[in-house]
Amino acid sequence: MRAYWRGALAVYRKDLLLEVRSKEAVSTVAVFSLLVVFIFSFAFDPSPRTLALVGPGIIWVAYTFGGVLGLNRAFSHEKDKGTLEGLILAPLGKDAIYMGKFLGTLTLMLIVELLMLPVFLFFFDLNVLSFWFLVIALLAAIGFAAVGTLFSAIAVNTRSREVMLPLLFLPMALPAVIAAVAGTEDALAGRGWAALGQWVQLLLAYDFIFIVLSSLTFEFVLEE
Amino acid sequence: MASAQQVRQRSVAGVAGLGLLVVVAILFLIDLALIFLWAPTELVLGEVQRIFYFHVPSALVGFMAFAVVAVGSVGYFWKRTAKWDRLAHSAVEVGVMFFTVALISGAIWAKPVWGTWWTWDPQLTTTFVLWVVYLVYLMVRAYVPSRDQAARYSAVIGIMGFPLVLLVYRAAELWAGIHPGTVVGPGAESDALDEDISLVFTFSLATFTLLFVYLLWQRVLVHKAEETVEELRALVK
Numbered sequence: 097m098r099a100y101w102r103g104a105l106a107v108y109r110k111d112l113l114l115e116v117r118s119k120e121a122v123s124t125v126a127v128f129s130l131l132v133v134f135i136f137s138f139a140f141d142p143s144p145r146t147l148a149l150v151g152p153g154i155i156w157v158a159y160t161f162g163g164v165l166g167l168n169r170a171f172s173h174e175k176d177k178g179t180l181e182g183l184i185l186a187p188l189g190k191d192a193i194y195m196g197k198f199l200g201t202l203t204l205m206l207i208v209e210l211l212m213l214p215v216f217l218f219f220f221d222l223n224v225l226s227f228w229f230l231v232i233a234l235l236a237a238i239g240f241a242a243v244g245t246l247f248s249a250i251a252v253n254t255r256s257r258e259v260m261l262p263l264l265f266l267p268m269a270l271p272a273v274i275a276a277v278a279g280t281e282d283a284l285a286g287r288g289w290a291a292l293g294q295w296v297q298l299l300l301a302y303d304f305i306f307i308v309l310s311s312l313t314f315e316f317v318l319e320e
Numbered sequence: 321m322a323s324a325q326q327v328r329q330r331s332v333a334g335v336a337g338l339g340l341l342v343v344v345a346i347l348f349l350i351d352l353a354l355i356f357l358w359a360p361t362e363l364v365l366g367e368v369q370r371i372f373y374f375h376v377p378s379a380l381v382g383f384m385a386f387a388v389v390a391v392g393s394v395g396y397f398w399k400r401t402a403k404w405d406r407l408a409h410s411a412v413e414v415g416v417m418f419f420t421v422a423l424i425s426g427a428i429w430a431k432p433v434w435g436t437w438w439t440w441d442p443q444l445t446t447t448f449v450l451w452v453v454y455l456v457y458l459m460v461r462a463y464v465p466s467r468d469q470a471a472r473y474s475a476v477i478g479i480m481g482f483p484l485v486l487l488v489y490r491a492a493e494l495w496a497g498i499h500p501g502t503v504v505g506p507g508a509e510s511d512a513l514d515e516d517i518s519l520v521f522t523f524s525l526a527t528f529t530l531l532f533v534y535l536l537w538q539r540v541l542v543h544k545a546e547e548t549v550e551e552l553r554a555l556v557k
Contacts, residue, residue: 243480250473254463263459267452268480271487274442305483313476316397 100195103188107196112203114173121169121204126211129162133215142220151222152280156273159209159236163269164262166204167244170197171252180252180318190315194245198307201248202241209233228283228292235299236276239306243268246310249317275299333541340534347527359520371429373521377528379422379447385415385532386454386485393478396471402547405471408478409461410539412454414532419451434498443492443499450488453481 115121136154140146174180183193216222223229244265251261279295289296355373362369392408426444427437438444457477461470487494492501 246476246480250460250476253465253469253473254460255465256463260460260463263456264477267449267456268484270446270449271484306480309480309483313397313479316472317476319472 100189100192103186103192104195104199106188107183107193108199108203111170111196111200115200115204121166122207122211125162125166125204125208128165129158129208129212130215132158132161133212133219137219144221147220147222148284151216151220151284152277154220155212155216155222155224155280156236156277158212159205159233159276160240160266160269160273162208162212163205163237163240163244164265166208167201167240167248167265168251168258168261169204170201170245170248172248172257175252184318190318191311193318194311194314197249198241198245198310201245202237205237205241206234209237223284223286226283226286228288228296229280231296232276232279232283232292232299235296235303236272239272239299239303240265240269242303242307242310243272246314246317249314272299272302275302337534337538337541340530340537344527344531344534347530351524351527354520354523360514360516362517365433368429368432371425372517373524375422375425375429376521377525378418378425380525381528381532382415382418382422383485383489384529385411385418385536386450386481388536389415389454389457389478390482390485393475396475397479402471405475406540406543407536408475410536410543412457412474412478413539414535416451416454416458417535418528418532419447419454423448423451439498441499442495443488446484446488446491450481450484453477453484457481 133154136150136157140150140154171180174183184190213224216224244261247264247268248261251257251264254260275295275298279292279299282292282295351373355370359370359373361367362372388411389408392404392406392411395404396408398404430439431437457474460477461474464470464473492499
């Protein structure tokens with residue numbers, strides 16, 4: 097168990113260091129998410145009344161598509177630089193590699209989510225600082241990262257991988273997106289656990305099931 | 321190379337397959353007669369309700385197929401033999417076909433009853449997405465360089481998809497939409513159907529299940545034959 101976490105944290109640290117030095121992923125994903133939001137402001141008339149209706153949708157479309165973009169990076173640079181083999185040969189379990197990559201992806205997603213909060217707050221006047229919204233955003237990010245890290249490792253080995261990842265990820269992420277949008281609607285309207293409890297529970301179940309399944313099946317993906 | 325025994329096995333399988341095909345065809349004719357001539361006309365929905373005997377069995381058989389996919393995928397990681405991979409791959413192909421029938425028959429039924437071909441009801445939406453998941457399964461198989469990778473990656477998707485199968489199966493109960501809830505199988509209310517309707521439905525479901533077994537079996541044989549051809553081609557080169 098200790099070796100597992102040491103390995104996972106080593107992988108995590110490596111990815112974090114890479115990101116801190118290049119700031120490539122955070123900046124591109126954040127700008128991309130921002131653009132998604134701007135396109136939405138043209139697609140829908142952003143009056144306060146429509147915003148109350150489409151606000152949760154805008155938030156989650158931006159987070160989901162930004163998430164896909166970030167996920168692509170979890171394994172693509174390993175593949176391009178040929179370091180994936182090195183990672184597989186390193187004296188650590190494949191489940192530790194998964195956990196490290198999962199934590200890296202999760203961190204990236206959470207940073208982007210945080211960076212986007214002021215955008216929703218200032219441009220759309222959405223009450224995104226509510227406690228339950230933040231809980232939902234955290235839980236959904238965990239689910240996205242769990243499923244996405246696994247599929248990123250698959251997509252990177254297919255032809256036309258940039259397209260393959262969204263195709264794999266988006267349908268599988270749908271239950272989490274549904275729960276996140278519905279829960280966000282309740283959270284932004286200021287409703288409490290009685291209204292959004294079921295969505296938080298669905299997200300918790302989703303996270304649990306897919307973290308377990310992903311870490312179990314991951315070793316079969318990284319078998320070259 | 322195929323030995324004499326393998327050749328004999330194959331011809332036995334061929335005869336048995338033909339026999340099953342005949343049985344399924346006869347059952348299907350009886351099923352059609354029951355549906356259009358014998359089954360009572362539903363009081364509220366009228367004649368269009370008869371599509372129920374196609375719509376629900378094909379959806380249920382689709383769920384069955386995706387459960388077989390999960391079994392085949394787990395089996396592949398357990399035994400690492402091509403047999404399990406062929407089973408899962410074939411079940412996806414057949415399951416996607418049955419889900420397509422369910423989606424199209426559902427749209428045809430929805431038009432007169434709900435007044436629209438499609439509505440973003442939770443059951444419809446999640447069913448459609450599940451259909452996409454298994455479509456992507458087939459695409460991933462087509463877009464990876466090696467046979468081994470195809471088997472491994474698709475088995476991962478087959479396992480990851482299974483929780484979604486369970487979720488979609490219960491979607492109408494979990495999120496109250498306009499699609500009716502589960503009428504048969506685990507989790508259904510016992511008196512959801514009228515007796516005659518229930519009888520015809522059970523017959524229809526049995527027929528569809530047998531059709532599924534037949535198609536699945538034939539797909540497995542076709543994949544096996546394809547692999548033999550590949551092997552022979554490699555030998556000739």
